[in-house]
Structure formats: structure tokens, C-alpha cells
Amino acid sequence: MTLSAQTAQLQIGPPGTAPTSVWTFNGQLPGPEIRIAQGAELDANFVNALPEPSTIHWHGIRLPNAMDGVPGLTQAAVAPGQTFQYRFRCPDAGTFWYHPHYNSSGQLGRGLVGALIVEESRPIGVDQDITWVLSDLRIDDASQIANDFQSRHDAAHAGRIGNVVMINGNVETDFLLPSNQRIRLRLIAASSARIFGLRFLGATPWLIAIDGHPTPVERLRADLVLAPGQRADLIVDVPASGSLRIEDHFYARQAYLLASLKSAVASAGSAMREAPSGLPANPVERPALSSQTRVIPMLIEGGARSPVARPDAIWRLNGLSPKEHNDHGHHVPTFELKRGETVRIDLNNQTAWFHPMHFHGVVFQDIAGSATEGPLRDTVLLRPGEKRSIALRGDEPGRWMIHCHVLEHQSNGLMGMFEVT
Ligand SMILES: [Cu+2]
Structure with missing residues (x-):
């Protein structure tokens, strides 16, 4: 696989507005979703076609230090026009992501993020497995990325929060899904600064994993808070009729509709679903605390x-x-x-x-x-x-x-x- 960091023009704003110059992996925002079997080796040829140095960091993956993608610490920054071969085994199944670790504010803030899904050896019982990369951009009046990455005010406050929220690089909020389906929804908070506080209206999902790692299966009883870098895996049963709304209530007085999941097929009755079974544990040794710790x-x-x-x-x-x-x-x-x-x-x-x-x-x-x-x-x-x-x-x-x-x-x-x- 080749991952090429490169510029692209994408239509982010509504039709009729100018395309936005963004930074992408392989011309896509988010970058291509990488899917790999647990225990398999990921082999990625990174090509830096950006006008400045870059790297790729594989967020959450336990890997050899030299593959971690931190310039000046684990490798030299990859200069424009140069390449770097990332090769490592993925020991843990779950929802992870990748992004540069050079000028992170500027490079992620221009669009360089992507999902990395490590699949369990045995698929879990769902009808669909959907990844949502949640991110935002700060777009100016000319539909371009605002070039205010050095803002002292942002740095001293909550960070550079964007003004356009996207699911998988798209501002659309409506999603059609067959009714009664059981969905595994993988959520990745890939924003530079925005924190999400997700409220589900119309159905109560089950939480099955945090940051890629299995949790005890339990219903979401409160807003799901996801800060930059964090992930959650949910099981969502699409209602037989009506819609499932997902609102973001993290910032007081700035709540908005993130997504509306509507049933594509009218279906009589609703299938009452049992609780999903939990995911198999990853081969992580839990830290053991003692009085000597x-x-x-x-x-x-x-x-x-x-x-x-x-x-x-x-x-x-x-x-x-x-x-x-x-x-x-x-x-x-x-x-x-x-x-x-x-x-x-x-x-x-x-x-x-x-x-x-x-x-x-x-x-x-x-x-x-x-x-x-x-x-x-x-x-x-x-x-x-x-x-x-x-x-x-x-x-x-x-x-x-x-x-x-x-x-x-x-x-x-x-x-x-x-x-x-
Ligand atoms: Cu901070």
C-alpha cells in the first residue's frame, strides 16, 4: 500500500461555492480506510508530496519505536519528495487512526487524517460495520482553510476549533440505513481541538470498545464524550421506523445536529434485539498496581x-x-x-x-x-x-x-x- 500525502481540491462547502484546497492522503479526505487482520503486518510506503516535511503516526497501535512516526524522536522527518517505509505488526484488534506528527496543527488542520481498522479474527454479529471519522475544518469566506494556525488566542484557550464539522469528510447529516439492522459504529475523534459530546435520540446504543479496546457491554446512559484522539465502538440498532438523531452537546449553547439516521425501508414491527456479546480481549497485559508501585x-x-x-x-x-x-x-x-x-x-x-x-x-x-x-x-x-x-x-x-x-x-x-x- 502507498500512502501519499498530497494537496487536493475538494468540494467541502455547499454546491456553487469554490472547492477547498486541502491536504490529503491519496487525494482523499479522510485518507483511505486501512483494514487489516489482527496480528497481520501493515506495510505502507509513505510518499511525502507536500511542500513541507511530514511523517505518519499510527495512533494507538503498539509497535516498535522506530515505526511510531515522531520526527526528531523516532525517525527523521520525511522531506518533500522523499519516502519512508512503515512496516509493523498490529497486535490489537480495534479502531485506530493515522495522521502526521510534524506540524500537527497545520497538517491535521488541513485534512491529513485516516482510519486504521484492525479486524478481529472472528467477525462479530452485525449487519454493517461503519467507520465515522469525525473532524472539522476552519473555512474562511473564500471556502479556503483559514491560515491562522499560529493564533496565540487559540493556543492559550481551547485550541483551533473548526467551523465546519464533517463525518468522513462530508458535511451531510442525513444517512439512510435499512431498518432493524444492527450496526457497529466506529467513531474516531480526529479533530485538532474540537471535543464531541454525542447524544443519541431515538435509540440507545451499546458501548463495546474505547480507544480500540473492548469494554464490558453496556448501554450508553449519558452523552458520549470523545476528545481529539479518542475512539468508541458502538452497537446501534436502527429503529424500525422514525429516525435516530445524533446531536453534539459538548459546548454549552452550541449544540447542533451531527447526524440523522433514517430507515431506508419501511418495516413493520421492531425486532427487539438482545444485548450484543462483548469483543474478545486484546493481548494487552493489564498493569498491576501494588503498594510498591x-x-x-x-x-x-x-x-x-x-x-x-x-x-x-x-x-x-x-x-x-x-x-x-x-x-x-x-x-x-x-x-x-x-x-x-x-x-x-x-x-x-x-x-x-x-x-x-x-x-x-x-x-x-x-x-x-x-x-x-x-x-x-x-x-x-x-x-x-x-x-x-x-x-x-x-x-x-x-x-x-x-x-x-x-x-x-x-x-x-x-x-x-x-x-x-
Ligand atoms: Cu490541551
Whole structure:
């Protein structure tokens, strides 16, 4: 497979408006959906046809460090006109995604995102398996991507939130589906900064996976919050009649209709469906906490209204604020651990802003509240002022990034790295 990062002109706005110049993989936005069997080797020839360096990061995949796609840390940036061969095994089934890790705000913000689906060896019992890449763009009056990626205001506040929300690169909200079908809906929050708070009206889906990894099967009882980088797999039973609406209520007073699923075929009666069976577990060793477990404090500071924010250092992770995005502040690890060792990380968000913190190369356990059991994740959302602990087990050796997945927070200091030895 070849993945070519290249410019393209796509019709994003309504008919009659100018096409939008975007950055794409293989001319598509989102990039081609990669589907691969669990345990199989992904082999991708990356071609950089952009006017600036780039890489591909495979978000959530546990892979050898050299394949992680972080310029200056795991590989050299791929110069314009150059190529890089990514080749690695995908040990975990689930919903993942890929995107550049060079000038992330600018490159993802111009459209460079794509889904990576690792399929279970035995298909689960659904009628359709649908992926929705949720993203947004900031489009100006001329239908072009606004070139305000360096906005200090965005960087110090909630990031560069777009004004056009898309499902799989499309602004359409209406979807026709055969009634009574059971759908596996894979949701990927691929936005640069926008957080989604999805409310399902007309049916109550089942949650079966978070960040690619199986969860106990349970009905969604509250809005499904997905921050940049996060994924959720749902089972949705399309009602026999009427419609299923999905609204986004994350930002107060800015709720909107994300999608309306209508039955394409009128059907008498409704099939009451049983709860779906859960997904098979992935070969992830759960971190085991004990009284001997080392505790790593991780302090997040800065942003608008913070006394420690400076123009050249808006955000800080444990007191450090790497200045250059592509420098990644990779000189000193934020913490080190041995392969197989488990640490507890006490994240402390002392800011007035939301931060989805992503750790590369591992799957960690979210220790929500005081419970010791929580979902496996690769990205955990910290609310303003929130303290939250995770249990993380050293997996593949190497130096791995830690960063906020609000890309304008990342590029303005909210990043670091940890080393597995
Ligand atoms: Cu952040």
C-alpha cells in the first residue's frame, strides 16, 4: 500500500461555492480506510508530496519505536519528495487512526487524517460495520482553510476549533440505513481541538470498545464524550421506523445536529434485539498496581488566565515547556520505566481548559475515581481542574511521546516523553 500525502481540491462547502484546497492522503479526505487482520503486518510506503516535511503516526497501535512516526524522536522527518517505509505488526484488534506528527496543527488542520481498522479474527454479529471519522475544518469566506494556525488566542484557550464539522469528510447529516439492522459504529475523534459530546435520540446504543479496546457491554446512559484522539465502538440498532438523531452537546449553547439516521425501508414491527456479546480481549497485559508501585506526578499548567503562562511558553508539563513543536522537548524524559514495570501516573490539570493526554506506544488503564478497574485507553481526557490517575506498564522499549491531543496545546508546550528501557 502507498500512502501519499498530497494537496487536493475538494468540494467541502455547499454546491456553487469554490472547492477547498486541502491536504490529503491519496487525494482523499479522510485518507483511505486501512483494514487489516489482527496480528497481520501493515506495510505502507509513505510518499511525502507536500511542500513541507511530514511523517505518519499510527495512533494507538503498539509497535516498535522506530515505526511510531515522531520526527526528531523516532525517525527523521520525511522531506518533500522523499519516502519512508512503515512496516509493523498490529497486535490489537480495534479502531485506530493515522495522521502526521510534524506540524500537527497545520497538517491535521488541513485534512491529513485516516482510519486504521484492525479486524478481529472472528467477525462479530452485525449487519454493517461503519467507520465515522469525525473532524472539522476552519473555512474562511473564500471556502479556503483559514491560515491562522499560529493564533496565540487559540493556543492559550481551547485550541483551533473548526467551523465546519464533517463525518468522513462530508458535511451531510442525513444517512439512510435499512431498518432493524444492527450496526457497529466506529467513531474516531480526529479533530485538532474540537471535543464531541454525542447524544443519541431515538435509540440507545451499546458501548463495546474505547480507544480500540473492548469494554464490558453496556448501554450508553449519558452523552458520549470523545476528545481529539479518542475512539468508541458502538452497537446501534436502527429503529424500525422514525429516525435516530445524533446531536453534539459538548459546548454549552452550541449544540447542533451531527447526524440523522433514517430507515431506508419501511418495516413493520421492531425486532427487539438482545444485548450484543462483548469483543474478545486484546493481548494487552493489564498493569498491576501494588503498594510498591512508583508514583509519577504529572502537572499540567498554563493557558489563558494562568499566572505561569508566558508568550513563549503557554503550557507546561512538569514545569517544562518545549518551545518548538518539532523539537518535541525530547532532551530529558519526563519519566523512565523498565519494560514490564508498572507505574501510577497522577495527572493533575491545574488549568481552566480540557486536555486529552495521549501516551504513545502503550495502552494504559484509566483509574477513574478511586476504583482500581477502569477502561484501557491511549488518550485520557482531563477536565479543567481535574486530577486523574492512570496505571501504565512499560511495553516496547524506546522514547515515546506524551502530549495533549489539542494540537495547538501540544505545539505550545504541552508535551514531553517517557523512556522504556
Ligand atoms: Cu490541551
